[in-house]
Amino acid sequence: MSQVDFTDPATIAELMAALEAAGVDGLQLERPDQGLRIILARGRPAVIRRPEGLAVAGASRTTVKAPIAGVFLTHDPSRPTTLHRSDDVEQGDIIGFLRIGPILVPLTAPASARIMRRVAEHGAIVGFGDPLFEIELQS
Amino acid sequence: MHDRSDPTQSKRRFSTVLIANRGEIALRIQRACHALGxxxxxxxxxxxxxxxxxxxxxxxxxxxxAAATKSYLNKDALLLAARLSGAGAIHPGYGFLSENAAFSAAVEEAGLVFVGPVASAIATMGDKIAAKTAMKAAGVPCVPGPDQELPSKSGAIREIAAEIGYPVIIKAAGGGGGRGMRVVANEAALEDAVTLTREEARKAFGSPALYMEKFLQHPRHVEIQVLCDMHGNAVWLGHRDCSMQRRHQKVVEEAPAPGIPPDLIASVGSACVAACRQIGYRGVGTFEFLYEDGAFYFIEMNTRLQVEHPVTEMTSGIDIVQAQLKVALGEPLGISQEDVTCKGHSIECRINAEDPATFMPSAGVITALELPSGPGIRVDTHVFEGYRISPYYDSLVVKLIVHGATRAEAIARIRGALAKLRLEGIATNVSFLRALFEGEGFARGETDIHYLENWLRERSAA
Known part of the structure; x- marks a missing residue:
């Protein structure tokens, strides 16, 4: 059985269309010979601002929520080093994953921020909109 | 929490049910599941x-x-949730995806059990022409009119209408719930009516296919509940009268339908059971009929649990949701038609979050809630004090169901129960229901499907 070529623009376009349709922000596929990571331009985890009364002066606290139901993973089980272990993250850094069937969806930091609380545990089943991280945006 | 993990349940087809619905029916199904372990x-x-x-x-x-299209109607999200949770079956409840053949097929293709009929039965009954053909073949009485799609040529359509006799009703083959239909009083109005309905059908149901039937002028809505297993056993559990409708939406239901000769209803019930066996139906279903001048006319079959199933449960003593789950588990019915005996009379009214005068939906927080209780009173609801009624879904908040030895006793009981009910913070139709049950028309019974709208018109004019 011939394998899909991840470098084929048509394949990438097809996958992007599927992600769009499913409301998924990105995906990561790994094979011995090829790897593919797609993060859609709109692709940031849902960010909900806390009520203003809880905001810290000079910084803004937000909650990173699950964009889809899945199994939350703190790191890619096949590549443990991909976990950004520092509490200080830059925009686009991978801060966790959601496993949806065979697909691993990376969760990225929406902005430069400090992770104040990791809400979901590794391996937990989370629903759409469930809080995963509380972060403080860096000004 | 993966299926088949519990060794005591290992012989069952599934041990975990995902309930693909919300509100009172989600709670009702949950209770039935827990009762069965x-x-x-x-x-x-x-x-x-x-x-x-x-x-x-x-x-x-x-x-x-919140949008139903992205949650309760999202097949992929529901299948994903089933996979994540290890559920072995999906119960669709009513509404949403309960009569969606593609969803039933997708559930089974995913290796799960759909608590309902197979996709082909849903598809057959969802197509009104195919359903009518199947029912005629099984000897179920149907409304006069050809069980085939209307031709496109206006001359041929005129001939069909003349043969049936005016007034006729034009319906979308893929329609339902009172939508996609138009009554035609005479030949002069026929062509425009066909054109308009065809366009509505194309837009609303994705198919321009229409069919035509005799329009009955003062019918009652009477329906028959069936229950079938996967081993060829089928029974009917009595009948219901759902004639109290506003804009084709049922407001009050009762069982049994008053004033129908037992021999007549028994013959129709037997025909429904025969039809189920003929099409290999499984699970629960409802045959809906118009009843006029002592004759039954099939209109459609609902291939799912009905909102009004409790009135049949109250009279038959059979827990329909548990029975439905047992069928899905592969168990035989364990009862024959002779075992089904309906006792007394039951009435259900739907308490909706809506303005009692304008019927506009009402959203907000329930600030006070006192529900009636006592012998012969049942309340099915998911709401509580402090519950927020969202504007996104159906306005049904409480189903109040009563049972009495006679119809008169049941009416007295529902009047008393409604008097005790207190639900504040949102507008509801409780005051309208109280007035309806106090009226002579309901007490007399055997009212037709136009009664409620006429009663409302007279009331607003007074």
Missing amino acids: LKTVAVCSEADRDALYGQSADMFLCIGP
Whole structure:
């Protein structure tokens, strides 16, 4: 059985269309010979601002929520080093994953921020909109 | 929480049920599952995160935003939730995806059990022409009119109408719920009516196919509940009168339908059971009929649990949701028609979050709630004091069901129960229902499907 070529623009376009349709922000596929990571331009985890009364002066606290139901993973089980272990993250850094069937969806930091609380545990089943991280945006 | 993990349940087809619905029916199904020792997965949209039935489920998972298309109607999200939770079956409840053949097929293709009929039965009954053909073949009485799609040529359509006799009704083959139909009084109005209905059908149901039937002028809506297993056993559980309708939406239902000769209803019930066997139907279903001048006319079959199933449960003593789950588990019915005996009389009214005069939906927080209780009174609801009624879904908040030895006793009981009911913070139709049950028309019974709208018109004119 011939394998899909991840470098084929048509394949990438097809996958992007599927992600769009499913409301998924990105995906990561790994094979011995090829790897593919797609993060859609709109692709940031849902960010909900806390009520203003809880905001810290000079910084803004937000909650990173699950964009889809899945199994939350703190790191890619096949590549443990991909976990950004520092509490200080830059925009686009991978801060966790959601496993949806065979697909691993990376969760990225929406902005430069400090992770104040990791809400979901590794391996937990989370629903759409469930809080995963509380972060403080860096000004 | 993966299926088949419990060795005591290992012989069952599934041990965990994902309930793909919300509100009172989600809670009702959950109770039936727990009574049978089945685990439950409740799913919700963001708007229903505070639902109490989520806390009493074995797992509670949010599957999408408030919009039903992105949550309760999202097949992929529901299948994903089933996979994540290890559920072995999906119960669709009523509404949403309960009569969606593609969803039934997708569930079975995913290796799960759909608590309902097979996709082909849903598809056949969803197509009104195919359903009518199947019912005629099984000897179920149908409304006069050809069980085939209307031709495109206006001359041929005129001939069909003349043969049936005016007034006629034009219906969308893929329609239902009172939509996509038009009454035609005479030949002069026929062509425009066909054109308009065809266009509506194309837009609303994705198919321009129409059919034509004799329009009955003063019918009652009477329906027959059936229950079938996967071993060729089928029974009917009595009949219901659902003639109290406003804009084709049922408001009050009762069982049995008053004033129908037992021999007549028995022959129709037997025909329904024969039809189920003929099409290999499984699970629960309802044959809906118009009843006029002592004759029954099949209109459609609902291939799912009905909102009004409790009145049949109250008279037959059979828990229809548990029976439905047992069928899905592969168990035989365990009862024959001779075992089905209906006793007394039951009435259900739907308490909706809506303005009692304008019927506009009402959203907000329930600030006070006192529900009636006592012998012969049953309340099916998911709401509680402090519950927020969201504007996104159906306005049904409480089903009040009563049972009495006679119809008169049941009416007295529902009047008393409504008097005790207190639900504040949102507008409801309670005052309208109280007035309806006080009226002579309801007490007399045997009212037709136009009674309620006429009663409302007279009331607003007074």
